[in-house]
Amino acid sequence: MERRNFIGLSIAGISAGLIPSTSAFAKNKEKNMAGGVFYTKQNPGRWSKKIAGHLPNISIENSNGKVTVQVVTAHGMDGYTHYIVKHVLLDEDYNFLDEKMFDPTKDKAPISTFELKNYKGKVYALSMCNKHDVWINEAMI
Numbered sequence: 001m002e003r004r005n006f007i008g009l010s011i012a013g014i015s016a017g018l019i020p021s022t023s024a025f026a027k028n029k030e031k032n033m034a035g036g037v038f039y040t041k042q043n044p045g046r047w048s049k050k051i052a053g054h055l056p057n058i059s060i061e062n063s064n065g066k067v068t069v070q071v072v073t074a075h076g077m078d079g080y081t082h083y084i085v086k087h088v089l090l091d092e093d094y095n096f097l098d099e100k101m102f103d104p105t106k107d108k109a110p111i112s113t114f115e116l117k118n119y120k121g122k123v124y125a126l127s128m129c130n131k132h133d134v135w136i137n138e139a140m141i
Contacts, residue, residue: 056127058139067116084110092122
């Protein structure tokens, strides 16, 4: 076999071997990140004792094609020492829908209300603490 053909076939074989592992990683991306990049009730990572005060709670009201999503984090707002920075709302494909930034000197509690029109599917709510990272929860509309 000529050297050029050997090199070409070798590169093609290596590339083909990488494609399945890359797509397998993409399918497990959420599972691999939970407990490391963000935290969930099931995967609290290093913050296992912080679930109650950091996991965002989601309530949904659906009337007349208007969906109201309320996100509450049972966390105190201790000035700039320890507080919830913001809530972020994502759709089922993790696309940004809306966010609410908090001012720890003015907001007494981290509560957000988001209004969506004609949305159906899963929503993800993220709660970002300045000390205990990002927490995510989900709900179905």
